[in-house]
């Protein structure tokens with residue numbers, strides 16, 4: 001039985017996952033795992049997609065490495081995919097969304113190549129991550145939030161902090 005929850009923060013690249021995860025970790029004491037970094041540090045990569053200019057994560061190796069700690073609770077998993085994490089590990093899935101014109105500017109500022117930019121824009125417009133979350137987790141575990149402006153970030157972090165507080169209180173009283 002976990003005494004701290006595990007939260008996935010997911011969404012298309014650039015929507016604001018890491019900005020949210022860092023702030024929620026700071027506010028709640030949960031540990032933030034940026035999966036890209038974790039995969040790199042733990043040798044969970046399996047080659048590189050040169051066309052997209054990104055590394056390919058070996059999901060089996062990644063889950064093996066995470067399994068040593070994450071099931072105990074207290075983690076925020078920050079990644080642009082979510083359905084690989086076992087349902088039994090996860091208490092809340094936060095899908096961050098962003099308006100496409102705003103996302104376009106954020107991704108263009110990163111100097112993504114045309115293919116990568118278009119793929120990510122399509123993914124956001126087609127709400128790929130929201131559908132992926134719905135396919136893997138229960139509807140009541142999933143929250144969809146907007147991250148267009150800084151006020152959204154503050155409000156979202158406040159909501160997530162309140163959710164963590166309630167979750168822990170519920171556990172304390174044995175619900």
Ligand SMILES: Nc1ncnc2c1ncn2[C@@H]1O[C@H](COP(=O)(O)OP(=O)(O)OP(=O)(O)O)[C@@H](O)[C@H]1O
Nearest residue numbers: 013014015016017018019106147148149150152153
């Ligand atoms: N609500 C927001 N208001 C204004 N700017 C934001 C907001 N959320 C994120 N940003 C900005 O958008 C950029 C991308 O944010 P961030 O790195 O958190 O996204 P990400 O989803 O973690 O991206 P990636 O998947 O590539 O790691 C950053 O420059 C960040 O400051």
